[in-house]
Amino acid sequence: MAPSHTPAPLQGLTSVVTGGSRGLGLLMADRLAARGSTVTLAARDPDELDRAADLLRARGRHGIRTAVCDVADRAAVRDMMRTAAHGRGGIDTVLACAGIIQVAPVRDIGAAEFERAMDGIFRGALHTSLEALPYLRESPAGGRLGLIGSVGGIVAPPHLLPYACAKSAVGALAEGLHAELAKDGVSVTAVHPGLMRTGSHLQAEFGGDAGREFGWFSALAGAPLVSMDAARAAERIVAAVERRRTRIVLTPAAKAAAVLHGIAPAATTRLTAVADRLLPAPTGTAGGLRKGRDTPPPAHPVAARLRAWGSALGDRAATAYNERPAAPRPQHR
Template sequence: MQNTPAPWYTRLMPWRLSSENDKIRQSREDVAGLEPAVVVTGGSRGIGLAMARRFLEAGRKTAIVARSAEGLEKAAADLKALTGFDVTTIVCDISERNALDVMTATLNRSGLYLDILVNNAGIGLAGPFESHAEEDLSRLISLNIESVTRLTRGALPPMLARRRGGILNVASLGAIVPGPNQAAYYASKAYVVSLTEAIASETSGQSVRVSALLPGPVNTSFHEDMGAETSLYRFILPSMSADRVAASAYRGFMFGNRVIVPGISNLFFYVALRFLPHALTVPMVYWLLRRPKT
């Protein structure tokens, strides 16, 4: 990523320019001798694994993060077989408050530093809101909201100081509308999109890409894991492969798009959901997300 001149106002305030130059110099000294890396949370399967593959194929040093050492080892072997490149593995629970420190330490030991962060890890919950256990809701909020916020906040300042890098937050097409029968999940992704777009506006022109990815249904185990495999949307709405989503996400991110919606049909749904009133869309989404009674 190319460096850009300092903002115009610093030329009117030399002391501000000097301070910013000191920050840039220090941030670059902090990673001297290290290579930039892409870090993908939830990178051992699904969209995360496909994103890691796409960055590896583009020649980027890449690290994948997950809680399971066994899952990471298998993912690393698969990526090596597919791309011919090694990937760094980081065993870490991103819901822990020291997750970024753990990730940074592992990267540094491998001669790397965090340059691009892909916040992909997350979980879903299907069914009526009142049916969910309190601990399950807390886990969803911790992973989908708190962890994304904490990792983004921790990773962003050094990127801005170095005037390079980026953050790609994986949300969902469901972020655009309330989701009866997946209420907490849809709400958590709405938060991610709102946060990402706001940060992208705040950091515009500072050579750091900040994007939100809004995929529709994807053919991974995610829907089954959350108990939504029998929901009507799985039979009605078109699904994409994780590889196609990753390819679209990579292109959009490199172009600097703030919001990335993979697939023509999903783009149509995105526009429709943005402009149609909730009085129409929420009942439709309720119907799509409901599960047949057993």
């Protein structure tokens, strides 16, 4: 007798991905849809959302919806969840991935950059979690919540301090929610990726000596021996949420850093101080962050070559994962 077909755990369920219009969020949405889940992509840019939905549908993914939503606005998140649940019988899986990356020495940023990081990353994850919980508790399949932190929230890297602070808070939120929601049948997975080749170097914001900051960041984010293929990372994250794992750390370098920090936190902090000496010096002028795609080329030829090499490594991912801005529409007279 042929074995009976067992549906995948996420087949026929309803999912929401915040930050789902590009990069890792888009790739996780693809993996959810591939498992037979209907998916709502939530992000702030409607044009970006439309392109993301078209990319997924071109891959044969069905049941894709989009919702324009700023996750820093809790009321907007509440409305988005209500819309996502409408006609679907509720919401079963939620992945919170929205956020921003700011790269600059702390002397070249102000409190506003920390506040923006907390709004977009931590408060975004908090609002998403709180507004999703009523639906996840009622899910017949048992709700699943995945919060995307970062190894940068475990070991704070220099020149990424606002990002690291916000991601650290997301990690604490995930651990606390896991403890409190287990009795409700809701699983919470804390996800701590290392560097991934998503093309995010074009969307990240850079300050200080912006051209050189872009150079080192794009080089590390695109280097195959240091960073991870983003599609592979997305598959592992969705599989971890599907299996209700408590925590997942991605990339060997991230795992090593997390273990070292747990065993010898003082030594780890001293190593990050050494790394800081290799990075561009502060300019001493706060403010003026700009997107990676808008940063000027560095004057030093070695830095310029590093920038060109690093950017080239991530450019293919940027195109594939909707990280590039749309081409201007032709003007008709």
